Amino acid sequence: MQLFYNPNILDSEKQVTFDKEESKHIVRVLRMKEGDCFKITNGKGLIFEAEIISAQPKECIAQILSQEILEPMKYHLHLAVAPTKLNDRYEWFLEKATEIGISEITPLICDHSERKTIKLERYEKIIQSAMKQSLKAYIPTLNEVISFTDFMNSEFPKTMKFIAHCENTDKKSLKSLLTPKKNITILIGPEGDFSPEEIQLAKKNGFSPVTLGESRLRTETAAIVACHSVAFVNELN
Numbered sequence: 001m002q003l004f005y006n007p008n009i010l011d012s013e014k015q016v017t018f019d020k021e022e023s024k025h026i027v028r029v030l031r032m033k034e035g036d037c038f039k040i041t042n043g044k045g046l047i048f049e050a051e052i053i054s055a056q057p058k059e060c061i062a063q064i065l066s067q068e069i070l071e072p073m074k075y076h077l078h079l080a081v082a083p084t085k086l087n088d089r090y091e092w093f094l095e096k097a098t099e100i101g102i103s104e105i106t107p108l109i110c111d112h113s114e115r116k117t118i119k120l121e122r123y124e125k126i127i128q129s130a131m132k133q134s135l136k137a138y139i140p141t142l143n144e145v146i147s148f149t150d151f152m153n154s155e156f157p158k159t160m161k162f163i164a165h166c167e168n169t170d171k172k173s174l175k176s177l178l179t180p181k182k183n184i185t186i187l188i189g190p191e192g193d194f195s196p197e198e199i200q201l202a203k204k205n206g207f208s209p210v211t212l213g214e215s216r217l218r219t220e221t222a223a224i225v226a227c228h229s230v231a232f233v234n235e236l237n
Contacts, residue, residue, distance in 0.1 A: 002030065002038040003132045005139070009042045015063045016040060016050060023060035026052075037065070043131065043139030045069050070137040076183040077230050078104040078159070080151055081223045082190035083115040090118075091126050093220040097227045098130035098140055107145040112192030118145050148198050152205050159183035163207040164222055166193045174210040174226060178233040186210075186230075188223045 004026075009016050018026060026032050033055045040048045040062075046069055050062035079102060084090045094105065105127075107118050124142055131139050146154075160182050162174060178184070187194070187202060194202070203209065212225045 002032075003047075003135050004038060004040045005043060005128050005132055006040050007043050007139075009040060009046070009048065011046055011067060013048075013064055015053070015061060016048075018060045018062075020058050024057045026060045027055050027057040038062075041131075041137045041139075043128075043137070045072060045137050047137050072138055073101055073103065073234070074181045075230065075234050076103045076159075077101070077227065078106065078183075078185040079188060079223055079227060080106040080108040080185065081188040082108045082110050082113050082219060083118050083145070084219050085114045085191055087115070087119075089218070089220045090115075091123070093223045094123055094126050094142075095130040096224050098127050098136070099134040100224070100227050101136075101231045102140050102227055103138075104141045104143065106143040106151065108148055108151055108187065108189075109145060110148045110190050111195035111198060113190045114192075115190075116145075120144065148194075149201070152201055156185055156206075157183075159185045161185050161202075161205075161207040162210045162226075163187040163194065163199060163202040164210050164212050164226060165189060165199055166216060167196070167199060169199075169209060171209040171211045174212055175229050175233065177208065177210065178230060180234045180236070184230055186226045188219055188226065190219060 006016060032052055034052050037049060037051045040050055046067060048067045049065045051065055053063045054061040109116050127140055127142060164186060187207060212222050217225060
């Protein structure tokens, strides 16, 4: 069944009215009509089943038939990932991480970053689309872009902290250190990797250096490997 996203819908709602863009998509693109049913999520765990009562391309209205609350993930995964030089690769990461399961994403500007500006609104739309496609009830939080130094000054309450880098130093496998049902923050650097100074700063702030495998991975690939590793460990428990 088709899933739509409406962040403003409340558990007390009896009906919902879609904006012009979403209404046009429902009526013109999906060719849905009065009596057709679909599901809606507010991205906060609520799933509503609704029936179209007015299929107008400028204002589609649906009646709420039922609702349920879905349990959140057993863990909170925060990936701080440097924007890639080619923007479409970062967008691919956002899409796939949302499908796999992620709680929070922070674009991270590092010493070796070649891209330092992002289109936050476009990224949010990609995340919304991936959430709907994968039929999830919780939308990941997308934070504003932040410098590595400022990120190190952030609060990390009760979270396991890791930095994945390519330097030939003493590192342990991420999978060997992961514990299920925990809050986890993982740093993924740009194409040129983290600078030695950034790695040292992260270590001083309690981030454990980790490896994601023997291969040298692209930024977006490394982020997905990290994301899947956390999901896999939690699926086993």
